[in-house]
Amino acid sequence: MRAFWPVFFNELHRKTLDFSFLVTSLVAPFVMSVILGLAFGHSQSSGLVRIGILIETKDADVVQIVHNGIAVAALPNAIKIDQIQNFSEGLREIKQGSLDSLIVIPSSFAQQNSGKQTQKVTVSKFDTVVNYTIGGILKPQSSLIQVISSKNSSVGSSIAQAIVGAIESRFYTGALVAYEITNQKNVKIPVPDYLSLVVKGAAYKVPLKIKNSVLASGRNIIGYYAPSMAIIFLFIGSGLGARTIVLERSLGTISRLIAAPVKGAPIVVAKVVAIMASGLISILALWLETSLIFHANWGSSLGVFLMCVSTVISMGGLAIFLTSFAKDDKQALTASVLVGFLLGLLSGNFFPPGSLPTYLYYGSLAVPNGWALVGFGRLSQEQLGWHAVIGPIFVLVLIGVIFGIASMFRINKVMTI
Amino acid sequence: MDKSVLQRQDQDHLLSQSSAYTEEQLVLSCSNLSKRFGDKIAVEGLSFSIGKGECYGLLGPNGAGKTTTISMLCGLMPCDSGEVKILGQRLTHRSIEPRAYIGYVPQEIALYPELSPYDNLVFFGKLYGLQGKYLKQRISEVLEIVGLSDRARDKVQTFSGGMKRRANIAVGLLHNPKLLVLDEPTVGVDPQSRNAILESILDLRGYGMAILYTTHYMEEATRLCHRIGIIDNGHLIAEGTLRDLIDKFTTGNRLRVEPRRDITVLKQACEKIFGKDCIDLKGPYIYVTTQETDQAFFRIAKLANELLIPLISLELEQPNLEDVFLALTGKELRD
Numbered sequence: 001m002r003a004f005w006p007v008f009f010n011e012l013h014r015k016t017l018d019f020s021f022l023v024t025s026l027v028a029p030f031v032m033s034v035i036l037g038l039a040f041g042h043s044q045s046s047g048l049v050r051i052g053i054l055i056e057t058k059d060a061d062v063v064q065i066v067h068n069g070i071a072v073a074a075l076p077n078a079i080k081i082d083q084i085q086n087f088s089e090g091l092r093e094i095k096q097g098s099l100d101s102l103i104v105i106p107s108s109f110a111q112q113n114s115g116k117q118t119q120k121v122t123v124s125k126f127d128t129v130v131n132y133t134i135g136g137i138l139k140p141q142s143s144l145i146q147v148i149s150s151k152n153s154s155v156g157s158s159i160a161q162a163i164v165g166a167i168e169s170r171f172y173t174g175a176l177v178a179y180e181i182t183n184q185k186n187v188k189i190p191v192p193d194y195l196s197l198v199v200k201g202a203a204y205k206v207p208l209k210i211k212n213s214v215l216a217s218g219r220n221i222i223g224y225y226a227p228s229m230a231i232i233f234l235f236i237g238s239g240l241g242a243r244t245i246v247l248e249r250s251l252g253t254i255s256r257l258i259a260a261p262v263k264g265a266p267i268v269v270a271k272v273v274a275i276m277a278s279g280l281i282s283i284l285a286l287w288l289e290t291s292l293i294f295h296a297n298w299g300s301s302l303g304v305f306l307m308c309v310s311t312v313i314s315m316g317g318l319a320i321f322l323t324s325f326a327k328d329d330k331q332a333l334t335a336s337v338l339v340g341f342l343l344g345l346l347s348g349n350f351f352p353p354g355s356l357p358t359y360l361y362y363g364s365l366a367v368p369n370g371w372a373l374v375g376f377g378r379l380s381q382e383q384l385g386w387h388a389v390i391g392p393i394f395v396l397v398l399i400g401v402i403f404g405i406a407s408m409f410r411i412n413k414v415m416t417i
Numbered sequence: 418m419d420k421s422v423l424q425r426q427d428q429d430h431l432l433s434q435s436s437a438y439t440e441e442q443l444v445l446s447c448s449n450l451s452k453r454f455g456d457k458i459a460v461e462g463l464s465f466s467i468g469k470g471e472c473y474g475l476l477g478p479n480g481a482g483k484t485t486t487i488s489m490l491c492g493l494m495p496c497d498s499g500e501v502k503i504l505g506q507r508l509t510h511r512s513i514e515p516r517a518y519i520g521y522v523p524q525e526i527a528l529y530p531e532l533s534p535y536d537n538l539v540f541f542g543k544l545y546g547l548q549g550k551y552l553k554q555r556i557s558e559v560l561e562i563v564g565l566s567d568r569a570r571d572k573v574q575t576f577s578g579g580m581k582r583r584a585n586i587a588v589g590l591l592h593n594p595k596l597l598v599l600d601e602p603t604v605g606v607d608p609q610s611r612n613a614i615l616e617s618i619l620d621l622r623g624y625g626m627a628i629l630y631t632t633h634y635m636e637e638a639t640r641l642c643h644r645i646g647i648i649d650n651g652h653l654i655a656e657g658t659l660r661d662l663i664d665k666f667t668t669g670n671r672l673r674v675e676p677r678r679d680i681t682v683l684k685q686a687c688e689k690i691f692g693k694d695c696i697d698l699k700g701p702y703i704y705v706t707t708q709e710t711d712q713a714f715f716r717i718a719k720l721a722n723e724l725l726i727p728l729i730s731l732e733l734e735q736p737n738l739e740d741v742f743l744a745l746t747g748k749e750l751r752d
Contacts, residue, residue, distance in 0.1 A: 251527065
């Protein structure tokens with residue numbers, strides 16, 4: 001094994017002087033993960049969803065029911081609710097793009113909801129109106145709550161509908177309370193008193209506790225994209241590393257290595273291990289950089305480290321194996337870049353977490369990228385412990401060992417004159 | 418041919434015949450080496466040996482089989498048949514120990530261009546088991562030998578062709594090998610650098626190192642080598658000292674005549690005196706081959722005088738390796 005360490009350190013030394021390696025392994029994944037993180041993490045981090053509420057009545061009970069509904073919706077800070085003074089102002093803001101959705105509570109709301117009535121809620125998506133009727137314990141009469149949304153904000157429309165649902169459920173809670181009281185007491189009360197009773201019922205706090213678990217902060221999207229980009233560039237970086245072995249044939253250094261009084265196996269192993277070690281350095285550096293600069297949370301440290309090692313083994317093994325078939329360094333360069341990006345696209349490395357179609361998701365599990373994403377996703381997005389990534393680690397190491405051994409045979413062949 | 422070269426070769430190396438080497442003096446011996454690539458015979462039945470302190474030149478045109486021979490001698494590729502021994506130890510494609518005795522300088526610049534010569538030497542030195550102070554000392558020594566001490570820390574990729582060649586040689590010398598194998602070490606370098614490289618190799622002969630030197634440049638083999646093997650189409654067709662080869666394979670000395678005018682008239686007159694077979698016309702020169710050079714010299718001068726043809730030059734040319742090769746193969750050594 002005399003040859004192992006000199007070859008290993010020589011390979012690492014050469015990589016530190018290789019500009020393309022530095023860019024591919026250290027700069028590119030960092031830049032790409034930051035760009036994608038900022039791009040896809042935008043809406044989660046900056047609270048851009050703005051919903052307008054227009055209450056066309058001054059009735060304090062109605063206002064109270066609406067406010068209770070909004071309160072019970074427990075909206076996150078990222079969603080801003082503003083009261084709008086009139087309908088035309090709301091429409092103008094939607095057209096300008098400063099408002100995602102407008103909820104219109106009609107002036108007839110108090111009147112129509114007095115007594116044993118229920119709601120008919122109409123949801124309109126700007127020019128398109130969708131009507132649906134809500135059944136209930138009370139016999140319906142129609143009342144119209146409009147939700148008007150920008151075509152560009154499906155998220156805003158969904159949130160506005162959810163708020164209407166919350167207002168509605170709050171109203172029903174109150175109505176149910178009022179119904180029970182009046183039924184039990186068998187009394188008939190005037191409409192205003194009934195509505196007041198509904199308001200009091202709606203204000204009743206149901207003894208439920210909500211456990212609010214924060215799974216991912218706005219910035220943690222970088223915690224997903226950083227390893228995601230690192231996976232791609234691990235492949236490309238490893239391919240470029242293998243390219244230098246192909247290049248050694250034309251340099252003639254291979255003949256000098258063969259002529260040396262050492263066995264060939266340690267030389268081959270050292271070269272493969274050096275490529276993988278440089279990959280590990282690059283992904284660990286990315287972990288450190290994104291954690292320090294962007295406070296990205298990759299998840300459990302032990303889990304992340306194990307995932308990094310296993311991903312490096314699998315991606316390195318595959319990349320070296322494929323690149324070793326190249327006839328010259330140009331072919332090797334092209335193959336590593338093209339296959340790297342293709343695998344990245346197929347496995348969803350460029351897409352937000354969980355957005356891959358089902359058939360692609362299962363397809364991605366045929367390549368190491370997919371398993372690496374599953375593992376890093378569990379750690380960074382679901383905040384699970386290292387135990388949760390044992391499966392992906394096992395698969396990755398298995399892939400790595402198979403391709404790693406195959407790579408060594410290939411490199412041994414490349415290194416024969 | 419410079420007589421001093423012939424004299425020096427004879428004085429330098431009294432043990433000029435391989436059969437004269439004892440087992441202890443023998444550094445390299447190969448017998449009946451053969452190698453085929455498909456149907457093509459690269460090397461066939463090649464045998465020669467090199468003793469301590471001897472510089473052996475393997476001379477042949479491009480594609481003659483020199484590099485294939487060296488590849489087998491250094492263990493880079495297995496031979497189909499035959500045997501190679503280094504200091505008495507059999508060298509195979511897989512053997513390790515005999516390789517430590519060989520310093521191999523390939524035809525390519527087999528260095529990492531992004532590293533300095535120093536870093537290249539450190540790396541290859543460690544592969545040969547050198548380390549610590551001894552490694553540093555050897556690096557310093559070989560850089561001095563090849564004249565690169567002042568550029569030791571610059572990247573190889575910034576070097577000129579000649580400097581790269583010298584750095585390439587330095588790696589081969591680093592572990593103080595018993596046998597230095599140089600595969601066309603001056604290919605593609607300018608005359609000045611070539612001269613510097615040849616001077617370095619001449620110096621190395623003084624260290625008692627056996628040297629195997631392949632080239633297709635006749636002048637290099639003449640200047641450096643004690644013995645020369647001529648290889649063509651994979652066969653060793655002749656072997657010996659320069660004097661042996663010339664004596665054995667050339668017919669005599671030549672006079673080179675350069676008339677100012679009427680070269681055809683003078684040629685025809687010379688043919689009448691010396692015979693047609695002894696006269697050759699090449700460019701502005703008439704070549705006259707003869708054993709009796711002194712007489713021929715005066716007869717040509719007299720003839721030119723009688724014909725009123727002024728001579729620019731009349732010189733005696735000794736036969737050289739080019740003539741030997743021409744006599745052996747019917748063709749000229751070519752680049």
